[in-house]
Amino acid sequence: MSKQTKTTRRVLAEYTYEPASVEKGYTGQTLYVNVSEHTIAAKPVTDVMKDKFIGGRGFGLWLLWHGVKDETRWDDPENEIVVSSGPCGGTTQYPGAGKSLVVSISPLTNVVVDSNVGGHFGPLLKFAGWDALEIQGKAEKEVIVVIDGSTGRITIEEAPDVPVDTHLVGHWLINDMAESEEDRYYMSVISAGTGAEHTRMGCLNFSLYDRKRQAPRFKQAGRGGIGTVFRDKRIKAVVVKSDPVRGDSNAPADPARISRAGIRLHKEIHGYDNEQCKMRVTGTSYLVQIMNDYDLLPVHNFRFGSHPDSPKIKREVWEDYFTQGLPDGCWYGCTLACAHAVDGYTVRTGPYQGEVVIVDGPEYETIAGVGSNCGIFDPEPILEINFYCDTYGIDTISFGTGTAFVMECYEAGVLDREKTGGLELRFGNADAAIELLHQMGQDEGFGKIAGQGIRRMKEYFVREYGADADFLNDIGMEAKGLEYSEYVTKESLAQQGGYGLTNKGPQHDEAWLIFMDQVSNLLPTFDDKAEALHYFPMFRTWFGLCGFCKLPWNDISPPDNKYTDEPAKIPEHVQNYVDLFSGVTGREIAKEDLITMSEAVYNFQRVFNIRLGYGLRDHDDVPYRSQGPVTVEEYESRTERYDKQLQEVLGLDPAKMSTEEKVAALREYREGQYEKLKDAVYERRGWTKNAVPKVETLKRLGIDFPDVVAVVQKHL
Amino acid sequence: MIRVNNRDEIEWQDGLTVSDLLERCRYTFAHIIVKIDGEVILPEEYDTRVIPDGAQVHVIHLIAGG
């Protein structure tokens, strides 16, 4: 670890306050910080905010809507980063109840991005007196923001000798500010890194202090480049400190009701996790082999869904790497404890070569993204990339999918050594991928271009190298400007919609329908798919309104779930969430209300995108690589499957067709299916054929505010 | 012939167990529910429960991922 010197801190602005106490999950106040004007202020939480926007992502969207103009772009000073946990965030009796939600206008998509992240920041922010933190402005010089709920003091400070990369700044500030060992437990730092400022794919790291390891660890708000916005505002870190967390810190209305739900889930996890997903042992890494077995693991830029070398990066490999037996929850009370880490990793390359560090993860998305998708079937470089992505503040998913695209371009002759500055970026070349990452961290070479993300790389390669735009649009796995997360969707029309018919772009946290659709065949009609693409995105949105993690909903299930009518929804857990929300807030709800609460926020976000100049039908298009085989090689790798479809569905005779003709016929059919899916889903969601929420939908949801209606009316 | 998930026709053979079927379909995911003609089969019966010819089998994979 780099040596920590004495820290010089110069206060630019100061605000003192009496921390509001939490009542039924809310403090009733949000914190506004403007780093240009050095303004710090409290804002009240209104009834409309609580009734319609609930908290978390809902509060973020509401505050952002009122903070920006129609023409605001990601790097304008008025763009904001809003962090909020939600009313249930900070509950310690139920697993997965401490998430933070972050929203901002994204440098990748130019629309609003939301990211759900672990770590302790959101709950501690609440216990320091604030339901949300809204950061606006762009500092003249690098700053840190410190929110100290113990002393009731907030400062914007210059701290010139504080480093930028996450594994350094996190340790540094906690060492500098904690007055006792116990202080460290109740501090959390948000940081990004040098890579975030040189790319558009910057992530934010949210720390938690790991008592067993006696060190901070970091969870990532990865998607959409919010770390890039953070560094563009010249913020090195935001620190929060609160009084010690107790079991009743969130002051729920009915603690016994919450405890009962918690006990039920703790028992389930204890009894069944070992025979279900083994989250406590290997976290989400169990998915690698499963996805490979079902031909869903992205390999070589999503060309294929499996690879014979995938066992080299499967769960058992990571089980040996992860330190076992530690309570790896990312918030107190999470007994599903999937947030594993590799301890004592010696960094092999780059500026931190030789340092011994903790690597947080890797999780499935990282293993699949920087591993199989780039043809890297070796755990060591995956760990190296995982560490550097986090400390440089770069999203592992965008890096992985972006690098896979670069590798395919290299192998297809769009790029060569001259264009990449000597990097031989072929599939499987881990050293080149690591070097590319360092270039992003240091703003050098080809890393400057690759760090802009796939959408801008495509434009650059066409403009500068005369590349074929159609080919790049087919193979570049981005939609709305955001890189795909790591699942192959070619055989699941519903999941093509799960990625495409979204607000923020192709991230699986809106809907993951592949098993329901492709494997279990539970969604055979367009109406079935549309219903699923209504229900699941709304249900998952709800987690982000309240401060919940999605994993304890369906990566564990009760043994009698199999006897229920709708086992895919895990009805007992849905009831738990009803109990938790009502038990915390005192507001009685039914399970149907979860959906309508989310619908209001989801539709508001759609309107927000339209307001910013996007959010219409054409913006929901997806690259053909996500729908079917682009190349002859891809088709011929699964000839039997595709020929069968041509024969049975289209009535064609594959024996009489060339592979090129078969590729074209399949494509015409599949693209047509996707357009039909759009129509069905928009209708189910109460939108026009151009994906605009209808006024009657806004009225039904109670979000027909004049400025919201004015946005949609321009498109009706 | 048996029909799996209302779609896939699988050739029936004498003594075909649930485990045999899962292996044949490469259904390796542990978090599943198996029904034969609407009856839920418990995991401890997968090795011994024989699937009759003409059966409608459902292998429902619970959602995972992300």
Ligand code: SF4
């Ligand atoms: S399930 Fe995993 S990601 Fe979710 S809160 Fe628990 S430890 Fe964190």
